[in-house]
Amino acid sequence: MRELSASPNMAAMFARAGAALIPGASRLPFVSGGAREIPDLTLALDDVAIDPDRLARYDRVCGFSLSDSVPATYPHILAFPLHLALMTNGSFPLPPIGLVHIANRITHHRRLRIGERLALRVWATGIEPHPRGRQFSIRTEARVADELVWEEASTNLRRGQGGGGGDAGPRGQHHRETGSLEPVATWALPGDLGRRYGSVSGDLNPIHVHPLGARPFGFRSAIAHGMWTKARCLAALEGQLPDAFEVSVS
Template identity: 40%
Template sequence: MPSLSASLVRGVVTSPFKRAGRDGATLPTVRLTLPAAPVAPGHLATYRRVCGFTEPGGTAGSGRAATGHPLPLTYPHVLAFPLAMRLMTGRAFPLPVVGLVHTWIEITRHRTARVDESLELLVHAAELTPHRRGTEVTMVTEARVAGALVWESRSGYLSRHAVPPRARTDADAGAEAGAGKGKGTGAEADARAGAGADVGAGAGADTGADSWSPAVRSSPPATGGGLPPVAEWRLPGDLGRRYGAASGDRNPIHLYPLTARLFGFPRAIAHGMWTVARCLAEAAEPELIRHVRADFRAPVLLPATVTYAADAAGGSFELRDGGGGRLHLTGTLVRDS
C-alpha cells in the first residue's frame, strides 16, 4: 500500500483535474482492506499520551499492563487513515482531496477491541450528498476481528464549491437560519473549513514530552450559556506536530504558522480528530462509550486555551474557546447500560 506521503503527493497532483459538484459524479465501488495485524505497542502508547488516554492501572500513554485492555475508541480511525487517504486520492474518487474538510464523525463500538487482538481494517466511500457549501462524501471504516465486525465509523468530508441557489434545500436554509442559536454562529459554521481536515502524510513517532497535560485546571472559569465547564486545557503551538507524529496526519494546516497561512489560516490549527479523542479521554469511563457523534464547528488556532464542557449525565459534550464564546466542537455519546 502506498505511504501517506505518496498519497498526499498524488492528491496534490490529481486535485486540479477534479471538479467538485459536477453532474453525474459517482464514487468508486472498491473496498480497500488492510490485512489483520497486531497493534504496535509503541505507536499506541504515543497516541494515548498525546490524546490523554489513561491505561487502566497506569498513567496516560504509559504502555504498562497493556495486554487485554480496550483500545481507545478513536484509535482504529488512525490505523485506517492510510486506507482512507489512498481511496480519496485515487483517480476514481470524484472530489479533489486538497481542501477536503472533515465536518463530522460517528463511531460505534459493537464490542470491545482489545490491545492484544489483530484488526482487519476496511474503508469504502458510501455516498455523495449535496451540502449548502458544496458536496459532502461519507466515508465508512470498519474494524474486524476474525471476520466479525467490532468497530465502525462514518465520517463526512466536505468539498466546498459554489452551489446554485435552486440547489439549496429547505433544510439547508433552516440550518443557516439557526446557526446562531446555541450551537455556534454562522461565522463559526463557515470556519468549520479546516476544523478537522484529515488529509496528511507521513508517519513517525512522538519522542518529546507532552506539554499540554500540566495545563489542565480543575476549576475552569464560568462561561455564558452552553454546557457546564469541566476542564480547561492550554494547548501548545506544536500540538499539531505531536498529533501528526502519532497519527500520520501531517496536513500542513496543522504543523506551522507559515504552512497554515498558505491555506488561509493565521496559525496552525489543531486536528479535529485530536479534539474528539481528547474529549473522550476526559469523559468518565471512556472504555464504556459505545457510540459517539461529533460535529466540528470551528478550528482551534494554536496555541490556544479551550474549555471542555459536558452535561451532568455525560451524554453531551462540547469544546469552546477559553472565553466561552466560539464553539469548536459539539458531541453526544452513549455508554453501555
C-alpha cells in the same frame, strides 16, 4: 472489493495528493479530482496489528492513560492509510488536501486490546451539497475474525465548490442549542499540536500543520485535527464509559 496485501505507502499517497493541486493535473488518470462521482470501491486490509509503541505515543498526545486497552478513536488511525488511498485514487472526484473533517460517528461494539488483529473495510458514500461546499462520508468497519467490533462514518467537507444547498450539518443534522451548558474542562493547546498529532496519526493535511499551509484553504491559522479533539474529549471521560457505546461529533 480491492484487497490490499499491506498498508498503503503514506509518502507515495501524499505525493499523489499534492499532485492534485497542480493546475490541470486532475485530467491525468492517476490523479484524483477529475471524476464526477464517488467510485464504487471498497478497500480491504486484513491482519492489522496494533503497535504498542505507536499506541503509547497516541495515548500521550491525546491524554489517555497508558494501558493495554485501545481507545475508541484509535482504529481510525489504523484505517487512515486506507482513507487516503481511497481519496488519492484517480477515480475519486475531490482532491484530499484541504478537506475539512466536519463530523464523525463511531460505534464501539466492545473493548479492544493490544494483541488483537483487525480486518478493515473502507468505502465512501456519494457527494452531497453543503452550504459551504460539498460533503461526503467515508465508512469504515473493523472486525476481529468474523466479529464486527468497530464502525465509523467520517464526513469531510470540500469548501467553496458547488454548494448552495443542504443543511449546515452532515446529512441534514440539526445541532442542539448549547448556550446553557456549563464547561467541565478547559485545555491550553500547544502551537505544535497539529504537527505532534499528525506525526502519530499520519494525517499531515497542511491545514493542521502550519498557518502557511492553512491560509490557502481559507483559514487564518492552523486548525486542530477534529479526531484529536474527539479523542481528547473521550480521554476526559476515561473510566466513565461502558465497553460498548456510540459517540458522534459534528
